[in-house]
Amino acid sequence: MKIGILVYSSQANLRSRWLPSDIKMLANAAKSQGHEVKIFRSSKCQLFYANSRMRVLYAGKKFPVIDMMIPRPTVLDNADLELTLNKHLLLMGIPMLNGYMPVLRAKNKIRMLQILTHKGIKVPKTVVLKRLEYMDDAIARVGGFPVIIKTPHGSFGKGVAIVESRRSLLSSLDILWAQSANRNLLIQEYVAESEGRDIRAFVVGNNVIASMERQSTEGDFRSNINNGGTGVSMELTAEEITLSLKATEALNLDISGVDILRTKNGPVVMEINANPGLEGITEVTGIDVAGAIIDFAVSKVKAAADHKALYPDEEPEEVSMQDEPNAVI
Known part of the structure; x- marks a missing residue:
């Protein structure tokens, strides 16, 4: 072939x-x-x-x-x-x-959240805004400081920052807005109980073929292996497997990397990557x-x-x- x-x-x-x-x-x-x-x-x-x-x-x-x-x-x-x-x-x-549209859906974090929530798939509390005057209300709605701030488009840990106080808010906004011509921002709750960890489920077709837990390095909240995070192979729960497959199906993707956070209220989908990296998860899990x-x-x-x-x-x-x-x- x-x-x-x-x-x-x-x-x-x-x-x-x-x-x-x-x-x-x-x-x-x-x-x-x-x-x-x-x-x-x-x-x-x-x-x-x-x-x-x-x-x-x-x-x-x-x-x-x-x-x-x-x-x-x-x-x-x-x-x-x-x-x-x-x-x-x-x-x-x-x-x-x-396909073309499934990839575009995954690359637009706002569109991704729309589809996932429409399909009844749990995601972290998130507010999307364009104007600073609504920032205080948005932060309150997602649970207060610290919060995660993201641009709609970003990957490998780019276009995302953690804001722990009002003092650091404006400088973080300047950096994020400088990276993107789009003024939309996603204000997302910080899941404290995750302690800098998340789960990457690698989906191919209708199966989760590999999974790992990623841990951020000291001084950085991002767990991406590209940014120095570490990974260990792990077994997903039945609920996490179902969540990964439903999220992938919702965006109509053939292959995906589904990033999951374990919260006190159960697992939530943080993001879906339509172009998931192969090297890190292969090295960590030993799976081809x-x-x-x-x-x-x-x-x-x-x-x-x-x-x-x-x-x-x-x-x-x-x-x-x-x-x-x-x-x-």
């Missing part, structure tokens, strides 16, 4: 011979199962429209025939614009893990997460209708492996 991996990393798009570790893990997992792998860098794709037809060019050539595309959308700003490529590929009939993603991708292709008829009449031109030195790893 021909599996494509779509890279959005800005570093990968600038450095022709460099790839993120998660891309290498996916490519190696696919190769070990006997599949052909092609790496696509988003910056090399051109969307082409003519009359009533649409195509994607890659490095100025016709797009290769592939059976499944696995995008890794490390996009924070202007996601609806940057991920138009994903939508274009879907409209061409290329099967894909995590990349291999599980490839297995699911293959099963999805087999369940899908034949998509090749949606390509142009002539056979698409293959991109030479020499054009993309890291196409197979």
Whole structure:
């Protein structure tokens, strides 16, 4: 089977011979199962429209025939614009893990909260506002200081701060607003009983395939492993497994990283990541997460209708492996 991996990393798009570790893990997992792998860098794709037809060019050539595309959308700003490529590929009939709209829902924290609460899924107390005059009321509604303040778009612990007093409030706001042109802010309760810990449940299809507890480092409330947090493998409760699967289904994602907080009133979903990291949870749990993603991708292709008829009449031109030195790893 021909599996494509779509890279959005800005570093990968600038450095022709460099790839993120998660891309290498996916490519190696696919190769070990006997599949052909092609790496696509988003910056090399051109969307082409003519009359009533649409195509994607890659490095100025016709797009290769592939059976499944696995995008890794490390996009924070202007996601609806940057991920138009994903939508274009879907409209061409290329099967894909995590569609265009599900990813956008997950990348917008406000939209994510709307969907989760509409589906009856518990989340931390949160107020969304734009004007400072409503800040005191918002802080009171979520339980008072300390509070977590977030921007609507952010990942890997970026765009989030803990505010422990009014004195530190304004400086935190200046920093967060400087990171985003959007004036919306999420004021969220700080769950003291979590003590800097959260749970990452990695969902593939209809299964939680791996889970770990993450602990923040001293002096930092963020538990992301990217920010120096540590992780240990753990077993989820039946309630936490159900919560993770329902949250993933609510956003219509194929794969996700569901972040859960254990509160005195039971588990709540803090966030859902549509592009969860692979390296940390693989190292912590010893589970072949990349291999599980490839297995699911293959099963999805087999369940899908034949998509090749949606390509142009002539056979698409293959991109030479020499054009993309890291196409197979």
